[in-house]
Structures are given as structure tokens and as C-alpha cells.
Amino acid sequence: MGALIMDTRFIVRFDFRSQVDDIEFSEVLRQFNFIVEEIDDLFQTKKKWYEQGYSRKQALSQVAFEDGTISERTHSKWIRRFNKDKPLFIEGVWDAGDDDHSCGISYRKMFYDERNRVSVELSLVPQSEKVTYSNFVVFISRIASFFNCSYVNVDSKGYGVLGKNVFPDRLCVGWMLYVPHFILPELIQEAAKVIPVMDADKPKGTIIVSTEDVFDGNNKEHIGKANDVEIKLLDLGFLPLITEL
Structure with a gap:
């Protein structure tokens, strides 16, 4: 698999639960710092992140993270x-890019029954040929290893949001889906790749990749491949309802 198509917007979503019953601010900050550092590693550049504002001018006056450190x-x-x-x-930051290339981090600690649960959404637009498929797999693996994720999903071109997945009440696969279960590759022959995520020497979960090409949520062939993987995962019992996350 070669370099990613530059200028493609990828949406990365994941839910996780902290090991403590309620998350303190110091832990929130540690989690945010980790995400910022991992995006820097993925893009191989140090991004400056800004608070969100009512206008671009206002936002640019409010630096949130610089060199991986909160202001x-x-x-x-x-x-x-x-x-x-x-x-x-609920907080978010962005990198001040233009509408087609801006990246953002959205962190949401909601009124869940579980006070240690967090939902995160990343909007990422690679602008360098240095960002490859392999880099993206490592990025997802590190997120899954650092957090206790119920899932990690990588999507593009509105595959999940526009309802192109098979089961609207369940997780969608998109380009990549991490689940916290060890799945043997031979069980999902519909997938392009099945990659284990390890915790030390023990398997922690699995990343399922739907297409060898860079995923395009508007491409009928790509949609079909992601759909086939979703059907297989449901058959295996590894595609939970959204309400079960």
C-alpha cells in the first residue's frame, strides 16, 4: 500500500473509559497531550493548535497547544x-488550516452513566506524501494501546454519517475499525488486512482494514468491501450496537 492521497479528510472516532471512576482534569490534560503528540508523529510535523472561537480572528488569538504543551x-x-x-x-481545538485542509480535535466527556467515559473525534487531512497507510495503522494502534477503547473507526467521504454502512444501529467499518477482541485473520477473508494490537505480549484487540487502496466513502467498490466486512463481523459477534458501546 502506497502513500495516502493527500488532501483526503479522514474522520477518526473512538470511545474509551478511564481506569478511574471519574476523570480528573490532570488526566484529561494527559489524554489531550497524548492525542496532540500522536497527530504530530503521524504528520511528522509540530502543529500549533488553537481554541475554537466565534470567528477565525478570535480563534487565532487563542493558542491552546504549542510544541505539545498547553498554554x-x-x-x-x-x-x-x-x-x-x-x-x-466538551472542548475542541483546530490547527487554523483553511476549510479544505484544517484539522481538529473534539473531546467530549458527556453525562454518560459511566463518568469515566469519553468520546473523541479527530478530523485529519494529510498534506504530505510522508503520511502513509502504515503510518495510519501505527497511529490507530497507539490510540488503541494507550486508551481502553471500545472501538476506533477511520472513515472518509461521509461513509458512516451518510448511512452507507449496512447496519445503521451498529458500528461501521469504513476504512479501518479497531475492536477490543483478538480475531484470527482467516476468520475475516473479506478484509484487506487483519492486524493484531498487542499489550506487551498479550493481544489486546484487532484492526480490520477494508480496502488496500485509500478508502473513498463515495466509491461503490470500497463501500461494497466495507459492507462485506461489516456483515462478517456481525456474524462473528464483533459488531456491537451503538447503544452497547
């Missing part, structure tokens, strides 16, 4: 909101 202003603002709205904490 004092953002730290003070976020910890104040965290203490005021606890257990709710």
Missing part, C-alpha cells in the same frame, strides 16, 4: 470550566 491561558480557562460543569467537559 497557560487555555489551562486556566479549561480547568475553570471543568470544575464548574463537572462531569460535563
Whole structure:
């Protein structure tokens, strides 16, 4: 598999649960820092991240992370909101790119029954041929290894959002799907790749890749391959309902 097609927007979504019953702000910050560092590694560049604002001018005046470190202003603002709205904490940052190339991180700690649960969405647009399929697999593996994820999904061109997946009430595969189960490759012959994710010497989960090419959610062949993988995963009992996450 060669380099990714530059300028393709990939949406990475994942849910995880912290090991403690309720997440403190120091842990939120540690998680955010990890995500920022991993995106820097994926893109092989140090991004500057800004707070979201009512206008581009306002947002550009509010640097949130630089060189992997949160700014004092953002730290003070976020910890104040965290203490005021606890257990709710919803924040996002972006890299000030134009509409076609901007990247963003959305972190949502909602009013879930489980106070240690978090949902994250990353919007990523590679702009370098250095970003390859292999880099993306490593990126997903590191996320799955660092967090206790119920899933990690990589999508493009609205495959999941526009309902091109088979089961609207279940996870969609898109380009890649990580599930916290060890699955033998021979069980999913419909997949292009089945990659184990290890925790030390023990299997932690599996990344299932639907297409050898860069996934295009508008491509009928790609949609068909992702659909076939979803049907197989459901048959195997590894495609949970959204409400079961």
C-alpha cells in the first residue's frame, strides 16, 4: 500500500473509559497531550493548535497547544470550566488550516452513566506524501494501546454519517475499525488486512482494514468491501450496537 492521497479528510472516532471512576482534569490534560503528540508523529510535523472561537480572528488569538504543551491561558480557562460543569467537559481545538485542509480535535466527556467515559473525534487531512497507510495503522494502534477503547473507526467521504454502512444501529467499518477482541485473520477473508494490537505480549484487540487502496466513502467498490466486512463481523459477534458501546 502506497502513500495516502493527500488532501483526503479522514474522520477518526473512538470511545474509551478511564481506569478511574471519574476523570480528573490532570488526566484529561494527559489524554489531550497524548492525542496532540500522536497527530504530530503521524504528520511528522509540530502543529500549533488553537481554541475554537466565534470567528477565525478570535480563534487565532487563542493558542491552546504549542510544541505539545498547553498554554497557560487555555489551562486556566479549561480547568475553570471543568470544575464548574463537572462531569460535563466538551472542548475542541483546530490547527487554523483553511476549510479544505484544517484539522481538529473534539473531546467530549458527556453525562454518560459511566463518568469515566469519553468520546473523541479527530478530523485529519494529510498534506504530505510522508503520511502513509502504515503510518495510519501505527497511529490507530497507539490510540488503541494507550486508551481502553471500545472501538476506533477511520472513515472518509461521509461513509458512516451518510448511512452507507449496512447496519445503521451498529458500528461501521469504513476504512479501518479497531475492536477490543483478538480475531484470527482467516476468520475475516473479506478484509484487506487483519492486524493484531498487542499489550506487551498479550493481544489486546484487532484492526480490520477494508480496502488496500485509500478508502473513498463515495466509491461503490470500497463501500461494497466495507459492507462485506461489516456483515462478517456481525456474524462473528464483533459488531456491537451503538447503544452497547
